[in-house]
Amino acid sequence: MTPLSPTSRSTIRRGAARARTDRAELYAVLDAGTICHLGVVLGGAPVVLPTGYGRIGDVLYLHGSTGAGTLRAAADGAPICVTVTHVDGIVHARAVFHFSMNYRSAVAHGVPRLVTDADERLAGLRAITENIAPGAWDHARGPNRKELAATQVVALDLAEASVKVRTGPPVDDDEDVEAGLAWAGVVPLHTVIGTPEPCSLLPSAIGVPDHVTVAALVGRGGPPPTRVT
Amino acid sequence: MTPLSPTSRSTIRRGAARARTDRAELYAVLDAGTICHLGVVLGGAPVVLPTGYGRIGDVLYLHGSTGAGTLRAAADGAPICVTVTHVDGIVHARAVFHFSMNYRSAVAHGVPRLVTDADERLAGLRAITENIAPGAWDHARGPNRKELAATQVVALDLAEASVKVRTGPPVDDDEDVEAGLAWAGVVPLHTVIGTPEPCSLLPSAIGVPDHVTVAALVGRGGPPPTRVT
Numbered sequence A, B: 001m002t003p004l005s006p007t008s009r010s011t012i013r014r015g016a017a018r019a020r021t022d023r024a025e026l027y028a029v030l031d032a033g034t035i036c037h038l039g040v041v042l043g044g045a046p047v048v049l050p051t052g053y054g055r056i057g058d059v060l061y062l063h064g065s066t067g068a069g070t071l072r073a074a075a076d077g078a079p080i081c082v083t084v085t086h087v088d089g090i091v092h093a094r095a096v097f098h099f100s101m102n103y104r105s106a107v108a109h110g111v112p113r114l115v116t117d118a119d120e121r122l123a124g125l126r127a128i129t130e131n132i133a134p135g136a137w138d139h140a141r142g143p144n145r146k147e148l149a150a151t152q153v154v155a156l157d158l159a160e161a162s163v164k165v166r167t168g169p170p171v172d173d174d175e176d177v178e179a180g181l182a183w184a185g186v187v188p189l190h191t192v193i194g195t196p197e198p199c200s201l202l203p204s205a206i207g208v209p210d211h212v213t214v215a216a217l218v219g220r221g222g223p224p225p226t227r228v229t
Helices: A023-031 A069-075 A118-132 A145-149 A174-179 A210-218 B023-031 B069-075 B118-132 B145-149 B174-179 B210-218
Strands: A036-042 A045-051 A054-056 A059-065 A080-092 A100-110 A151-157 A160-166 A185-193 B036-042 B045-051 B054-056 B059-065 B080-092 B100-110 B151-157 B160-166 B185-193
Touching: A023 A054, A023 A080, A023 A100, A023 A160, A036 A059, A036 A069, A036 B036, A036 B045, A036 B080, A045 A069, A045 B036, A045 B045, A045 B080, A045 B100, A054 A118, A059 A069, A059 A118, A069 A151, A080 B036, A080 B045, A100 A151, A100 B045, A118 A151, A145 A151, A185 B210, A210 B185, B023 B054, B023 B080, B023 B100, B023 B160, B036 B069, B045 B069, B054 B118, B059 B069, B059 B118, B069 B151, B100 B151, B118 B151, B145 B151
Parallel strands: none
Antiparallel strands: A036 A045, A036 A080, A054 A059, A059 A151, A080 A100, A080 A185, A100 A160, A185 B185, B036 B045, B036 B080, B054 B059, B059 B151, B080 B100, B080 B185, B100 B160
16 A cells, blocks of 8 residues: 655645554545545635535545536636545643644645546446445445436545544643643543434335444444434 | 615525525524635635634634634735535435435624724633533633734634525435435435543542533534433
């Protein structure tokens, strides 16, 4: 596996100690997420919208309606930025200046390509669906010709990407630590998966299938998930 | 309270039925979040980075090191986009085409101003700290002159913003509902707050203060939080 090779744009300058250079860490952050924030430039100004995504090897797939402005810009040879962030905790320091968050974030830059090959389009759509709902692609009805015609798929090579991770306790000034006047520590945040809520229009014979139950139990990586109601 | 007055850029075209026009809903989505995704344009390309924020009335405050490129761009009269998203559930449909997510998202566009007034700078920094750690500003040591000099604060008026919310079950085609061949429903996702982890360097006399305990119990809006270990 090749390490992440930073370009000028993907070189982390602020908090360089938090930068990770292992490609496996990029994959781990991406694969643990449900949505990314997709940035495009429209009329000279940035637009940032949440959207789903999927990864196959070193390629990130995005999809959207053929009518969506942001994806149309992305399919037109314009540069995009895709960011996936997990907030793992609030870091309370002795001084407000040192408050922080524990997090994992991945940022990928590049000019995506419009996917036109029928097989790659299907593979990309499958990856996007499976990223939020593992096992769902083979369970649900696949896309028909009309649905495929209404959907654009773009691919971003993960060539220019960075990963940043903060973990652990606050980093305070020595004199504040010694003074011992304020509480300091981490308040963890977790994403947990609740009990599946079946659609009221389902025939009563259809129980919650294994892939939904398993996803609910296994969670999405990161801190151990807890099942809540 | 004035309703959200959409401009061309902040008019929601895709899924217009999910658009909300009440300013209170904008505030609710923003106030429930811990991080935003800040988009700027650097060298003609979008850059999207996670960062903290705080809100006072109709103004959103961002801060960062004076050395940070994204914030420097924002302070230089360049347009920015700030997006806050909560993922509330994975929507399983009978057809992969109709898979979706339940979510709340707020998107604000504009040209921020660099905050130079000393009182407003402090108020903005306080709002940013209190957004992730209510009660912390009065508990921890306030910023000294050196820390203030190293910090930039920018303000974005929430004049051009949109809110989008999806709730509820999947929306499938009638024939797929009638066929009844696949499970459909919602798998909820919740953000929960874990047990505070005190810094190992704390004097043993300092217990977890009320504002940390209360934040852990009350959670951050949205679905009812659960305390996990």
